[in-house]
Amino acid sequence: MSEVNYSPIELKHVEGVMRLCEAEGWPSFLESADMTWRALSAPGVTTIVATRGEEVVGFVQVQSDGLIQAHLSNMAVDAGLRRQSIGRRLVEEAFERCGAKRIDLNSTEGADAFYESFAHQKYPGYRIYPDGGKRARG
Numbered sequence: 001m002s003e004v005n006y007s008p009i010e011l012k013h014v015e016g017v018m019r020l021c022e023a024e025g026w027p028s029f030l031e032s033a034d035m036t037w038r039a040l041s042a043p044g045v046t047t048i049v050a051t052r053g054e055e056v057v058g059f060v061q062v063q064s065d066g067l068i069q070a071h072l073s074n075m076a077v078d079a080g081l082r083r084q085s086i087g088r089r090l091v092e093e094a095f096e097r098c099g100a101k102r103i104d105l106n107s108t109e110g111a112d113a114f115y116e117s118f119a120h121q122k123y124p125g126y127r128i129y130p131d132g133g134k135r136a137r138g
Contacts, residue, residue: 005050006051006093008048009040009047009048011037014040015056016049016055017036020058044064048060048097050077050086057077057078057081058077058086059074060075060093062103066099067100068101070095070102072091072103075091
């Protein structure tokens with residue numbers, strides 16, 4: 001098995017990220033590769049990919065002001081490679097590169113134990129939609 005490498009996203013990684021999102025059932029990044037690339041490489045966004053050879057096996061997207069605050073918006077690791085510290089390393093790499101002092105996030109059901117393994121404070125959260133929630137979730 002080859003080593004996992006961590007690096008900022010490049011255009012060549014977009015299809016792999018979309019594959020991970022599709023496997024998770026997340027429709028947001030499946031509309032088009034161009035939209036996905038623009039979202040993951042926008043100003044203030046830090047996206048780190050985990051690759052094994054040429055295959056994208058994980059990614060994390062963090063939005064940050066670069067000084068104080070950041071928000072972990074998306075993270076996925078290939079289901080067959082979980083519990084191998086790939087997710088932890090993705091978060092650590094994003095934290096180091098985004099420049100923030102803290103990262104806030106909303107967790108999906110079942111992911112609490114992973115996030116609780118980091119030094120943290122727990123807060124409630126909300127996702128607000130401009131159209132009353134008629135958009136597809138994800």
